[in-house]
Amino acid sequence: MIEQLMPSFLRPLAAGPMEQFEIVRIIPLDFNGAVDISFTNASLWMVIVVLSATLFFALATRRLALIPGGTQSMGEVAYEFIAKMVRDTMGDEGRQFFPFVFTLFTFVFLSNFLGLLPSIPGTPAAVHSFTVTSHIIVTFTLAIISVGLVVVYGLIKHGFGFLKLFAPSGVPLWLLPLITPIEIVSFLSRPVSLAVRLFANMLAGHVVLKVFAGFVGSLLAAGGVLSILSVVPLIGIVGVFLLEFLVAFLQAFVFAILTCIYLQDALHPSH
């Protein structure tokens, strides 16, 4: 295979584009096959996400001052950003959801962002950089948490009145048999669209990066003129990498703001 022919430093480049998404067990915990909740590289990166968020906000809130320092400013910018989003979509009532939306945004953003870190060459696969949100089960769970909160809160606050969500006010009665199924389908597709949007964006970005990296490796290994040509995909990597920073932020933003919009339904089902 290609790998054996390559010099050792190029070998990581030849790894398949899907290899970066492999789940590797670090601490197996499968309770004799009952349920497998092993601590994996995905779990490790979830912990890293939580730890970096904790570290950042611990630094940001360490010495709070009326005239903020650098880290405090960044923390406040993040706070104001999400606070404004919550206020704009839900008004003052949305205040109770602010910590949730903030946590969601922070988690998704840091997952997307930290997944872009390059792996340290020569380390075992378990500690290779890993994007938590590139797994559909993770994004789907997050989406279910969001939509679940909408349903639970809506039912608690409005009882059966929450079902008005599926019968928009102002629609003539004879249209309801048509509108209601559409509303139900659109409601049910929310978690799916939330989950797939984030997952697909992360997956595609990382696959493109890896494929470009594979080109660089192949061209370098080929030698001669082709080695020089390897600059082209390298520039491509830089471009896509910058784009991925934008995507990392944008997808976290989209996830958070859609959650806000869905939560607005829970506050006021009869839209």
Added chain:
Amino acid sequence: MKRWLQAGAASALALAGTALAAAPAEGEAEGGLPQLNTETYASQVFWLLLAFIVLYVLMSRVFLPPIGNIIEERRQRIADDFDKAAEFKRQAEEAEAAYKQALADARARASRIAQETRDQIDAEIKAMQAETDSKLEAEIAAAEARIAETSAKAAEAVREAARETTRAIVMALIDEQPSDDAIDAAIRAAGGAR
């Protein structure tokens, strides 16, 4: 060489094929997309929920309230400062109004004093003028009286002289002593209106 290009092209194709089936990664025992391996789901969901809950508790209990407080405090402080600035402005405006009032009062008083002084002086001048006028009139009247007296005396003297002359002429002419009445009548007739 072509083999490498083909390998590159193959990985490019892999991109397109990622969505569903996904070509098995080279040399990997497990086929298919790692994301579709349901065996990992329980572990991922478990650790995700754990991480998410920990992060939520940290955020909602530890980190967000103080940031919110400090932002609120700053907003309050800025609002206070604005209020204070407005208060100072109001005070300054009041002081300015008081100053203007005092200035206007002083001007009014000054003009009143000037007017009073002018009136007083005018009155004094009028009084002095009146006094002078009456004194002068009295003097004029006295002078006129003196003149009239003098002229009456003169007229009397002339008349006396005329009488003497008339008597003398009559004595010389007819040698007769004319009566005083006749002489007076003759003089009156000669003197006309006198």
